[in-house]
Amino acid sequence: MEKKLQSLVHSAKNEIEKVMTMNQLLDVKAKYLGKKSEFNSFMQGLKDLSSEERPLVGKLINEAKQQISQFLDDKKVEIERKKIDQLLKAQTIDISLPGRAFNLGHKHVLAKTVEEIEDIFVGLGYVVKEGPEVESDKYNFEMLNLPKDHPAREMQDSFYITEELLLRTHTSPVQVRSLLENVDKEPLKIICPGVVYRKDDDDQTHSHQFMQVEALVVDKTTTLADLKGTLLLLARKLFGENRQIRLRPSYFPFTEPSVEVDVSCFKCNGDGCSMCKNTGWIEILGAGMVNNNVLSAAGFDPEIYQGFALGMGVERIAMLKYGIDDIRLLYQNDLRFNSQF
Numbered sequence: 001m002e003k004k005l006q007s008l009v010h011s012a013k014n015e016i017e018k019v020m021t022m023n024q025l026l027d028v029k030a031k032y033l034g035k036k037s038e039f040n041s042f043m044q045g046l047k048d049l050s051s052e053e054r055p056l057v058g059k060l061i062n063e064a065k066q067q068i069s070q071f072l073d074d075k076k077v078e079i080e081r082k083k084i085d086q087l088l089k090a091q092t093i094d095i096s097l098p099g100r101a102f103n104l105g106h107k108h109v110l111a112k113t114v115e116e117i118e119d120i121f122v123g124l125g126y127v128v129k130e131g132p133e134v135e136s137d138k139y140n141f142e143m144l145n146l147p148k149d150h151p152a153r154e155m156q157d158s159f160y161i162t163e164e165l166l167l168r169t170h171t172s173p174v175q176v177r178s179l180l181e182n183v184d185k186e187p188l189k190i191i192c193p194g195v196v197y198r199k200d201d202d203d204q205t206h207s208h209q210f211m212q213v214e215a216l217v218v219d220k221t222t223t224l225a226d227l228k229g230t231l232l233l234l235a236r237k238l239f240g241e242n243r244q245i246r247l248r249p250s251y252f253p254f255t256e257p258s259v260e261v262d263v264s265c266f267k268c269n270g271d272g273c274s275m276c277k278n279t280g281w282i283e284i285l286g287a288g289m290v291n292n293n294v295l296s297a298a299g300f301d302p303e304i305y306q307g308f309a310l311g312m313g314v315e316r317i318a319m320l321k322y323g324i325d326d327i328r329l330l331y332q333n334d335l336r337f338n339s340q341f
């Protein structure tokens, strides 16, 4: 009898150890301690024993039963603790982990350059004007002294949408629009920053999309000397107080006379280096006195009104200022590049 009980306790212990879930545990409990269990039949058999044997055997049965109950209780605690551990693992926020770093963005180098140029002109009393990027042939060319079939249109190979609509090739149509809006012919001082498009093949120095800032002054007294003074101030604000400028005669349909503007090299101070191709000068923009035909087309009598215009490529200014050697870098959105500025 004692051996039977011991082996029963032993096999119960083995089975309980393998149990994983509460349901399995209840099955094992029924098997060993339930009404149809071997245990129960031992209990039933007690009544057939003699009065001397009964208490002894009864004690053995009880001890075995207590052992099995203890195994069951221990397992129950173990299963419940595991369940709580799993829940805790699944639901806990580990506050010891470092937070994810937030990368703060900043302005693109082109936006920065435009703002820098805007600041210089706003400081001189200019107003910033913007206009549409899809423009009519009339505003983009005709009213700027570039009638259809004018050979100079070849200089600005264009993206046409219809015969009369195109992506603007310069921000000059904003000048035209501003002149037309100015019905009272008040003195006008504006700059037009913005994106323009030309059918160029992209390479190190060309991009089919680029940015310009143009400036226009129209009143009754503005002269080439005012233009020169403005250009010198601009060059010095952009490239340093010791800069000099040089004007070379040039041709643009919308200005007459027209000039190309060079700034003395800020890298070698004019001695000659790779940046200035050993000339000591770097070309930065084009300018001139507003062509009489442009004034007339916008309803300004050239006998009374005059003015100057200038225009620069923002990419070129940014590339010179920040030592960027490929215009395409400005449009590739590579953070390794962008975050340098």
Ligand SMILES: [Zn+2]
Pocket (backbone or CB within 6 Å): 265, 266, 267, 268, 269, 270, 271, 272, 273, 274, 275, 276, 277, 278, 280, 281
């Ligand atoms: Zn140089």
